[in-house]
Amino acid sequence: MELSDIDLNLLVLFQRLMQERRVATVAEQMKMSQPGVSNALAKLRRRIGDPLFVRGPGGVVPTPFALRLAEPVSQALATLHAALNPVSGFDPLRAMRTMTIGMTDIGEVVFLPALLERLSREAPGVALNTVRNSSVNLSSEMATGRVDLAIGLLPQLKGGFYQRRLFDQRYVCLFRHGHPLEDAPLTLAAWREAEHLVVVSAGTGHGQVDEWLKRRGVWRQVRLTVPHFMSVGFILQRTDLIATVPERLALQLAIPFSLSLRALPLTLPAAPIHLLWHARAHQDEANRWLRGVVIDLFTDTGTQARKARSAQKKQ
Structure with missing residues (x-):
């Protein structure tokens, strides 16, 4: 199959269906009618030669082929988005913006004090906003850029997301x-x-x-x-x-x-705690910088590296 055989909008629709698993939600997001989404999906099915999604409890369920297709499609769309929206660089010392992280109430106690302490030194103009992982549709909020990162045990975030294991919660x-x-x-x-x-x-x-x-x-x-x-x-x-x-x-x-x-x-x-971000933000420099700070502060390897740096300064 050649790329010219596929309408890019069909791949965007496929990605949204992978995230939401509901035709009505995707129709609202893409400002289409539900029959319009169904017709577009039927067109993609004919092009791909696979059902891609079948009816399931409360929505649609991806086929095994759709699950294999999800990650490469998400990465390709993220790369294209980054190419069409180039950034001029991110300077944390000069940046003036608010970034949003999804986390639990435990997360606010465990992560925010050290994270805000670091930001006060390295990015004084960056403010943080938190949302509860359980009270918003993280998949949708992160896909649209309203939430930048999420921290926790979040098995529902699969296709279209990157993750980094931080630690095992004992x-x-x-x-x-x-x-x-x-x-x-x-x-x-x-x-x-x-x-x-x-x-x-x-x-x-x-x-x-x-x-x-x-x-x-x-x-x-x-x-x-x-x-x-x-x-x-x-x-x-x-x-x-x-x-x-x-x-x-x-x-x-x-x-x-x-x-x-x-x-x-x-x-x-032990519960594995991960840092997650959407593929659309994978190349975003501000997101990448904040990810690096979280990883440095809260992974076991990050803790060891900080101790080594501190020991070097004392010598």
Whole structure:
């Protein structure tokens, strides 16, 4: 097949369908009627010789051939977009703009203090905006450029996205200084019998941990359930409740709220935390710069490199 046989708009439509999986949503985004989208898809099917999408629960499901086609099409469109919209360079010290990152409430505690500290030195004119990964359609928001980066466990972002693994999120037990468990062995029996504060955080890696415990029949005495992590430090500080939380969050909360953290008496699966960006922003210099800062600050290799640089300065 020759490139002249394919209308570029059909490839754009294909990419949107891969991201949204709903004809009505794509029709609205591309300012087309739903029959118009269906007719265009039928034309592309004839050209490609594959159904590409079939009906599924709540929308359409890509065929195996469409899944193989998604990444090269996304990269090709991103390259073309970058070529047609050249940039003159990005100088972080002079830049005046706002960049948006999708993250959870845990992410705001773990990532934002260090990230803002770095930006205040290296990019004082760059402001940050955050959105909840679970409250917006990240695929659409990133495809249109309204969200620049996303951080978290985000398996829904597949075709058309790049990703970089930052770290594996491990879990620890957190409780107040002076808690009865502080000077006693944290056995599985003691952990189960203590009163627990549980965060029900649907759509996040922490939610998967709770599902893992339920599937394996690990019972615990739940005294309080809350829908987010923002109140965890305040509650633990003044009660005898304990909480199972991500280690990096525990390290941030320990000193301000006078809390102790201990290794869990059972091994929970670690959640891989990724940095993700859309193919359309892959060549964008501002996006690339911000990605580099996040990677330097929060990957294990980035942490090691910073320690090495600090040691060299002291010599």
